[in-house]
Amino acid sequence: MIYRELKELLERHNQLQVLKWWDELDAAGRQKLAGQIERVDWSLLPLVKGHAVFPKGKVEPIDGLDLAAIAEGRERFRALGLEALRAGKLACVLLAGGQGTRLGSDAPKGTFDIGLTKPLFIFEQLIRNLQEVVRACGVAVPLFIMTSEENDARTQDFFRAHDYFGYPAQAVAFFRQEMAPVVGLDGKLLLSAKDSLALSPNGNGGWYSSLVRAGLAEEAEKRGVTWYNVFAVDNVLQRMADPVFLGATMESGRATGAKFVRKACPEERVGVLCLEDGRPGVIEYYEIGKELSELRDEAGRLVYSFGVTLNYLFRADVLRTISAARLPVHVAKKKVPCLDEAGNLVEPQTENGCKFETLILDMIRCAGSCLPFEVEREKEFAPIKNRTGVDSVDTARELLRKNGVEL
Numbered sequence: 001m002i003y004r005e006l007k008e009l010l011e012r013h014n015q016l017q018v019l020k021w022w023d024e025l026d027a028a029g030r031q032k033l034a035g036q037i038e039r040v041d042w043s044l045l046p047l048v049k050g051h052a053v054f055p056k057g058k059v060e061p062i063d064g065l066d067l068a069a070i071a072e073g074r075e076r077f078r079a080l081g082l083e084a085l086r087a088g089k090l091a092c093v094l095l096a097g098g099q100g101t102r103l104g105s106d107a108p109k110g111t112f113d114i115g116l117t118k119p120l121f122i123f124e125q126l127i128r129n130l131q132e133v134v135r136a137c138g139v140a141v142p143l144f145i146m147t148s149e150e151n152d153a154r155t156q157d158f159f160r161a162h163d164y165f166g167y168p169a170q171a172v173a174f175f176r177q178e179m180a181p182v183v184g185l186d187g188k189l190l191l192s193a194k195d196s197l198a199l200s201p202n203g204n205g206g207w208y209s210s211l212v213r214a215g216l217a218e219e220a221e222k223r224g225v226t227w228y229n230v231f232a233v234d235n236v237l238q239r240m241a242d243p244v245f246l247g248a249t250m251e252s253g254r255a256t257g258a259k260f261v262r263k264a265c266p267e268e269r270v271g272v273l274c275l276e277d278g279r280p281g282v283i284e285y286y287e288i289g290k291e292l293s294e295l296r297d298e299a300g301r302l303v304y305s306f307g308v309t310l311n312y313l314f315r316a317d318v319l320r321t322i323s324a325a326r327l328p329v330h331v332a333k334k335k336v337p338c339l340d341e342a343g344n345l346v347e348p349q350t351e352n353g354c355k356f357e358t359l360i361l362d363m364i365r366c367a368g369s370c371l372p373f374e375v376e377r378e379k380e381f382a383p384i385k386n387r388t389g390v391d392s393v394d395t396a397r398e399l400l401r402k403n404g405v406e407l
């Protein structure tokens, strides 16, 4: 795009400020900035003002498998799951494209060292958990790792430097998610450098479309993959490629499965599984409201207590019908480093910008059916979101120790 066209485009969207330092840029800088501007999805920007509130339909509890029901069917589920794993029907997808801002480290979250007397990296612990399944079923489960433009090189280098923590390298592939522009609270595009828009990963809802774009989904499905187990980078206790979970979800005939923990208390900041107008969905903790979050059944148990752990199963045929473009876009206020009026990079102390994200939890609703599957919190839920306090490095260490992991 030549300068005149670029200017016209930006004028139309009232975003000329991003060309403020154009005259200072060399040819490479101009090309970089122009390329980013051309790729902006302009339909996102107005969402800042309207603050997209998603229509919430009639909310009802969803049925799922609790610990007792799982214990009863365990052997059957496990046999079914192991058979599918041996037949190469499952691939794992590790979501590692996030920025981990709450942890306060620039490095990819999975490279964070949680060890005390010796190094223990988050990625390393996840690979160890996966290796347990590989030992049980005798085949290496394909592992796709989603990164972002920001952390891709560092993530790949890290795995190579650590020899994939003993996982067969040929079973691992990396793919990148897309980036979305970041805007100020007034809806204006922000710059992270004179030649670059401020960009952030576009949320974890685009994982399948990015996997398709990378050519990996087609290849995997040709080789017989019919299920994907998708999970977050930060739960160091989670079991992935869990044969019991896989077998139970397959047997249920539902298109997706979601591992959940019982909410510890109504105020816990975790999304809950429910039905919305008859379709499975997740209501976020900030959307549920006091009345529903505190509602109890006759036995005194919370009615909306299936807290999602971000460990899902998706059947591949259904994924192909979920278009990323149809997922709602969420607007999240964040502290975004950006150039000030004088062209200096500033690290804001308060939220100054908005990111646009699609979320994997909305894919559950689109898929139309889901098997909630309970797991024991103490054994499978140790998310690391913060450095200290709730869901932190400290709480995860404590839980790892309880589960016999040496730190």
Ligand code: UTP
Pocket: 095, 096, 097, 098, 099, 100, 101, 102, 103, 109, 146, 177, 201, 202, 203, 204, 231, 232, 233, 234, 310, 357, 385
């Ligand atoms: P979180 O919602 O915890 O976000 O991601 P985050 O970026 O890791 O952390 P904060 O909010 O900045 O502190 C849940 C999971 O989804 C992945 C993360 O890597 C994590 O595994 N994710 C999130 C992506 O892969 N891409 C994204 O764009 C966002």
